[in-house]
Amino acid sequence: MVQQQAALLKPETLIEEFRKNGVTHIVTIPDSETNYLYELMKEQPWLDIVPTSREGETFAIALGLNVGGKVPVCVIQNTGMMESGDSIRGMAIDAAFPLVMLIGYRGWNRRGVITDSAARYTETFLNAMGINYYLVEHDDDAPRISVAFEESKKNNRPVAVLVGDEYHGFNRV
Amino acid sequence: MFDSADMFRAFQAHRGKAIVLVTGTSGRDWGEISTDKDRDLSLQGAMGQTNSASLGFALSQPDEKVVLFDSEGSLQMNLGVLATVAGKKPKNFFHFLMDNECYATTGGQPVPNASEINYAGMAREAGYAATFEFDNLEEFTNNIENIMKEEGPVFVAMKMIPKIENEPIGRRVRKPQRSRAETITAVRAELGITA
Numbered sequence: 521m522v523q524q525q526a527a528l529l530k531p532e533t534l535i536e537e538f539r540k541n542g543v544t545h546i547v548t549i550p551d552s553e554t555n556y557l558y559e560l561m562k563e564q565p566w567l568d569i570v571p572t573s574r575e576g577e578t579f580a581i582a583l584g585l586n587v588g589g590k591v592p593v594c595v596i597q598n599t600g601m602m603e604s605g606d607s608i609r610g611m612a613i614d615a616a617f618p619l620v621m622l623i624g625y626r627g628w629n630r631r632g633v634i635t636d637s638a639a640r641y642t643e644t645f646l647n648a649m650g651i652n653y654y655l656v657e658h659d660d661d662a663p664r665i666s667v668a669f670e671e672s673k674k675n676n677r678p679v680a681v682l683v684g685d686e687y688h689g690f691n692r693v
Numbered sequence: 694m695f696d697s698a699d700m701f702r703a704f705q706a707h708r709g710k711a712i713v714l715v716t717g718t719s720g721r722d723w724g725e726i727s728t729d730k731d732r733d734l735s736l737q738g739a740m741g742q743t744n745s746a747s748l749g750f751a752l753s754q755p756d757e758k759v760v761l762f763d764s765e766g767s768l769q770m771n772l773g774v775l776a777t778v779a780g781k782k783p784k785n786f787f788h789f790l791m792d793n794e795c796y797a798t799t800g801g802q803p804v805p806n807a808s809e810i811n812y813a814g815m816a817r818e819a820g821y822a823a824t825f826e827f828d829n830l831e832e833f834t835n836n837i838e839n840i841m842k843e844e845g846p847v848f849v850a851m852k853m854i855p856k857i858e859n860e861p862i863g864r865r866v867r868k869p870q871r872s873r874a875e876t877i878t879a880v881r882a883e884l885g886i887t888a
Contacts, residue, residue: 545752570752571780572745573773580742581777584749587736587877589886592749610739611746615873617888 529658529683531557534622535564537665538593541620545570545585547578548595551624557595575600576607579619579678586617597624598642598682608649608678618672620665623653625682630657646680653680694852695830697791698722701762703834704789707841711787712750712757712880716743717764718798719791719853724870731883735876741770744788748778751786754884758785758841765792765812766804772815778846779820786845788816793855801857816848828852 534557538546547570550558561567570585572578575596582592601608601623612619627636634640646653652671654664665681672679697719705726714734715723727733736746744763751759768774768790778786794807804810817824823843827833833851840849858865871879881888 547749568752570749570777572777574771576739576742577745577771577774577777580736580739580745581749581752584736584746584751585753586749586888587734587880587886588750588753589881589888590753607739607742611742614738 529656529661531560533659533662534665535560535567537662537669538567539564541666541669542591543593544568544590545582545592546595547572547581547585547592549573549575549578549597549600550595551597551626554595554624574603576604579604579607579611579621582619583611583615583617586615586619592619594619594621596621597638598626598645599638601680602638602641602645605645605649608651612678613649613651616676618669618676619678620668620672621651621678621680623680623682625655625684628682628684630684642682651678651680653682655682655684657684694793694828694854695833697853697856698726699830700791700833700851700853701726703830703837704760707838708760709758709841711760711841712754713760713762714743714747714750715762716767717762717791717793718856718858719764719793720762721868721870723762724868730871731879733871733876734880735871735873738873741767743767744771744774745777747788748774748781748783748786751783752781754886755783755785757884758787759783760787760789762789762791765790765794765807765810766796768812769804775816775819775821775848779816782820782822782846784822784845787841787843787847787849788821789849789851791851791853793853795855795857797855797857800859801855813848813850816850821846821848824848824850826850 578594585592627639668679747761813826
């Protein structure tokens with residue numbers, strides 16, 4: 521049980537990665553499994569939350585923030601990412617600026633059969649868009665988030681972080 | 694309805710130092726009327742998303758007035774932005790809507806419920822701080838000075854004469870426009886923003 525708890529991806533870990541990488545704004549549509557992260561983000565005085573109405577907006581707002589000298593991160597679910605195809609194309613990739621997109625990997629699991637089409641098409645979608653991605657499942661994976669930030673800065677491109685265990689650890693049970 | 698070029702001339706007189714963004718066919722008139730091109734920013738590039746990008750810029754520069762001339766076709770593709778804007782309450786954001794009731798660039802087909810929809814009503818109920826509606830140039834000209842003194846987010850719905858394009862895209866003559874990247878570089882230099 522102790523080992524299981526230690527293996528969790530803690531929201532505090534993500535907050536620390538955001539702080540370490542100079543993030544100023546989180547542009548987001550929360551989902552039920554990220555509520556604790558959302559509450560924690562709201563408590564950070566150095567972090568401004570921009571709640572949006574549709575995921576496509578997050579990439580456009582992120583572009584505007586970047587033009588104004590800020591460091592945004594888009595926090596959405598994989599379903600919303602797929603809905604955002606034209607916005608990712610025109611407002612993120614074509615605009616050529618560093619952007620980390622933190623994507624809740626709904627339906628993904630390490631064991632067994634993936635039955636949720638949201639999970640089945642997530643990596644296919646990212647590959648089609650030419651967006652590199654890193655999977656994080658627990659706190660030990662946190663350095664990958666900094667790698668994503670560095671890569672997005674180096675290449676002026678969006679890089680995705682797939683959160684495979686949306687902060688609760690259920691997917692590994 | 695009134696002409697977008699006439700509307701832009703009336704606005705230009707009261708622009709001050711505002712950062713201005715445009716979209717849609719009506720927006721193309723702005724390039725020849727603007728007298729401060731270093732403060733003209735283009736954040737077009739995805740369907741219906743220029744308004745959200747403009748909001749992002751307004752949030753990043755709260756001490757600068759940011760004026761967006763949106764189109765109704767664009768807004769209909771991204772209506773949720775009204776709630777997104779109202780939720781963040783940017784005091785520096787002025788959201789003008791050039792409503793020509795049609796997709797002028799594809800031949801003039803009407804947008805859904807073109808003549809009956811009430812965009813200013815939507816913005817008001819979404820929570821914009823102030824909303825206005827104009828269907829003639831005289832009234833707009835008489836009010837624009839005071840509108841620019843309002844605290845945002847402000848929404849201004851205007852009925853524009855459509856400038857319908859029927860030529861196939863390959864045969865259309867385009868006015869030269871600066872690229873998105875060029876305007877970003879210019880605005881950053883103007884405001885001293887380091888990326």
